[in-house]
Amino acid sequence: MVEACMDAYFNSGLDLSQFGGWSGILEKLQVPQLTHEEFLEECMKTGSYLTLYTYILQQLPACQSLNDELKVLSKLVNWTLAAKPGQDSESKLLLWWAKAMELCVRQVNFGAPHQYVIKALNTLAPTLNTMGEDKASAGLLGAIGLGRRSALSLRFRLVCRSFLSFILAQIPGNSFLRTQPHAPAAISKRHRAPLPNQPDVYPTPRALQALASLEALHNNKQYAGLRDSAYLASAFVSDPANSLKDATKLIALLANNLYPDKHYLAILRTELYK
Secondary structure (H helix, E strand, O other), rough: OHHHHHHHHHHHHHOOOHHOOOOHHHHOOOOOOOOHHHHHHHHHOOOOOOHHHHHHHHHHHHHOOOHHHHHHHHHHHHHHOOOOOOOOOOOHHHHHHHHHHHHHHHHHHHOOOOOHHHHHHHHHHHHHHHOOOOOOOOOHHHHHHOOOOOOOOOOHHHHHHHHHHHHHHHHHOOOOOOOOOOOOOOOHHHHHOOOOOOOOOOHHHHHHHHHHHHHHHOHHHHHHHHHHHHHHHHHHHHHHOOHHHHHHHHHHHHHHHHHOOOHHHHHHHHHHHH
């Protein structure tokens, strides 16, 4: 019921200029304290992803330390691993991911060990990979190319491939985190080989494979209508001037280009004007 009301609220032609239209929702949603965890579990079961995002927005002001924020980041990652979105709810996950990337950057900016962020990104990656597949690759049938066709939309699969490629590009060597423009081991065509003075810092095979999978969409007839967005995403991933701190901007660009009809994503578009 709460989720349905939120969907209706964002489709009512309201003014989205103030916090993307979310201010009113934050004031009204109340999570029952006595059944707190049960409420969150029920939201996951029913695909009430906007409700869960509202819960995160309400919880963040109460965080008093980086460790508190890290727990919120872990919650967003774990929710993504457990989520079973359909085409009607898939775009709501972009809100989670943008907030997760914002929290990753805050961890970096305020001096938390980079390994915390690297762990979060590596935990998120396999699920993004699975969500971005055109056919399921798990199991015997998947191994021989006969996996079940994805129930998720083409545009969401493009988002997943783009986001996966970007985050893997920011952890070259699985031990180094790219947090500044032109940081070492960018995945651009000029920098795909190990650096002479830093032989352990280079794009990983997973990162190169993810980018190749994204670039393959350029000539995929199935994605012909999304070709411009695929080119935009691969150029963004390959630009050495981009680093982890640009992750939310990538999600905002994809939301703007691929989901202009989803008004609850208006909150992300502020990233495009920073």
